[in-house]
Amino acid sequence: MDELDVDRLREHELRNRSGWNADAPNWVEGGRRNWASSEPTWGMFELPESELKLLPDVDGLDAIELGCGTAYWSAWLARLGARPVGIDLSERQLETAAMFQSEHGLQFPLIHASAENVPLPDESFDFAFSEYGAAIWCEPQAWLAEAYRLLRPGGRLIFLGNSPLVMLCAKETELDEVEDAVGPQLMRPQFGMHRLEWPNEEEVSFLLPHGEMIALLQQIGFELESLTEIQAPEGAEETRYFVPRSWARKWPCEDVWSVRKAA
Ligand SMILES: C[S@@+](CC[C@H](N)C(=O)[O-])C[C@H]1O[C@@H](n2cnc3c(N)ncnc32)[C@H](O)[C@@H]1O
Incomplete structure (x- = not known):
């Protein structure tokens, strides 16, 4: 369903749409693997949900995935009994998601829209x-306020993104496929961290330090349930995306936030 209001897209959304459309072919293989996995997994080191136990019981819930990409998480929410809707800014990514829906015989709505301006009614999830x-791709105030608006009282939001620490330690280089893009040194100030751009990358991402994220969540109205800092599992040394496993054994590469709209 194409609901994209192009006239309302901001500069970073235009850049992210274009960048993700161009990058979509590179996410087909990973998406295919994740659609076929035996259980949902979290983050770049693919930690199984059976170990982390971060998902609530979603059976019977109306669910929305904001920036669903290949929609493998929505597929898992459907298999666990939820009624998911996937939203994404990139029509190419949604084409991949639709292809996997056909291959797996698992249908749910896919909507072409920005998570900063979702064309769905208040309190529908x-x-x-x-x-x-x-x-990570949306301006924090904008998408978190949208998530809050979309949730019914008592509804929960869970989201995973890079940790502030991994981005503080990332070098001024193109991140993907660079073996030593993250090291043990702080490369930039934490104060003022908000919008992140990298040389030769069209996309723009966003990240707030923990204190500012907590303040923003509370200002919007969310109650914080938990913040889980992800540690890579033991295993052979390798770099996943831009993070060496040895780095992510010592420091958190990702955060999973669980927050609730008051009942
Ligand atoms: C790395 S993918 C993550 C999705 C999924 N977990 C996956 O791996 O396929 C990031 C997705 O965010 C989407 N995205 C970026 N900005 C967005 C926005 N403003 N609204 C909705 N989706 C957005 C991109 O198009 C892309 O499909």
């Missing part, structure tokens, strides 16, 4: 979710 979708 019990559960909102983002794994590296709106959680």
Whole structure:
């Protein structure tokens, strides 16, 4: 369903749409693997949900995935009994998601829209979710306020993105496929961290330090349930995306936030 209001897209949304359309072919293989996995997994080191136990019981819930990409998380929410809707800014990513829906015989609505301006009514979902979708590509105030608006009272939002620490330690280089892009040194100030851009990358991402994120969540009206800092599991040394496993054994590479709209 194409609901994209192009005239309302801001500069970073235009850049992210264009960048993700161009990058979509590179996410087909990973999406295919994740659609076929035996259980949902979290983040770049693919920690299984059976270990982390971060998902609530979603059976019977109306769920929305904000920045669903290939929609493998929505597929898992459907398999767990939820009624998911996937939203994404990139029509190419949604084409991949639709292809996997056909291959797996698992249908749910896919909407072409920005998570900063979702064309759906207030209080229409019990559960909102983002794994590296709106959680990092959207301006925090804009998408979190939208998630709050979309949730019914008592509804929960869970989102995963990079940790502040991994971005503080990332070098001024193109991040993807660079073996030593993250090291043990702080490369930039934490104060003022908000919008992140990298040389030669069209996309723009966002990240707030923990204190500012907590203040923003509370200002919007969310109650904080938990913040889980992800540690990579033991294993052979390798770099996932831009993070070496040895780095992520010592420091958190990702955060999972769970917050609730008061009942
Ligand atoms: C790394 S993917 C994450 C999604 C999913 N977990 C996956 O791996 O396929 C990031 C997605 O966020 C989407 N995105 C970026 N900005 C967005 C926005 N403003 N609204 C909705 N989706 C957005 C991109 O198009 C992309 O599909």
